[in-house]
Amino acid sequence: KKYELQLKFCDQVLKELMGPKNWYLNQYFTHPVDPVALNIPTYFQIIKKPMDLGTIRNKLNNNVYEKAKDFEEDVRLIFKNCYKFNPEGDLVNTAGHQLEELFNKLWAG
Numbered sequence: 001k002k003y004e005l006q007l008k009f010c011d012q013v014l015k016e017l018m019g020p021k022n023w024y025l026n027q028y029f030t031h032p033v034d035p036v037a038l039n040i041p042t043y044f045q046i047i048k049k050p051m052d053l054g055t056i057r058n059k060l061n062n063n064v065y066e067k068a069k070d071f072e073e074d075v076r077l078i079f080k081n082c083y084k085f086n087p088e089g090d091l092v093n094t095a096g097h098q099l100e101e102l103f104n105k106l107w108a109g
């Protein structure tokens with residue numbers, strides 16, 4: 001009840017981030033990174049706390065987040081992981097920066 005309104009806003013923001021309009025950016029972040037499928041065997045040695053938009057969707061649906069701040073932390077973890085693994089200038093790194101810009105705009109309300 002207490003943070004219901006905050007979490008409704010999170011849902012709205014997530015819908016936009018994951019929406020088809022932004023597929024060219026979110027396509028890399030909608031599912032957990034699969035190191036086997038992507039042939040990046042070292043991923044879990046580099047990234048200790050994997051996160052993705054699909055996992056966030058599940059956590060939001062299952063009321064795992066108590067408040068908006070917890071949701072925001074997970075979203076920003078996606079970008080942090082992306083920049084740590086994908087070198088500046090790479091396709092996925094650039095997509096991460098652009099999705100982060102969109103998130104910052106949406107988050108500012």
Ligand SMILES: Cc1ccc(Nc2c(-c3ccc(O)cc3)nc3c(C)cccn23)cc1
Binds near residue numbers: 033038082083085086
């Ligand atoms: C050899 C190689 C190099 C880079 C990548 N990056 C990458 C990532 C990725 C996303 C978030 C993240 O924290 C790390 C990686 N997701 C993808 C996808 C879905 C397709 C192609 C490349 N992708 C994959 C393989």
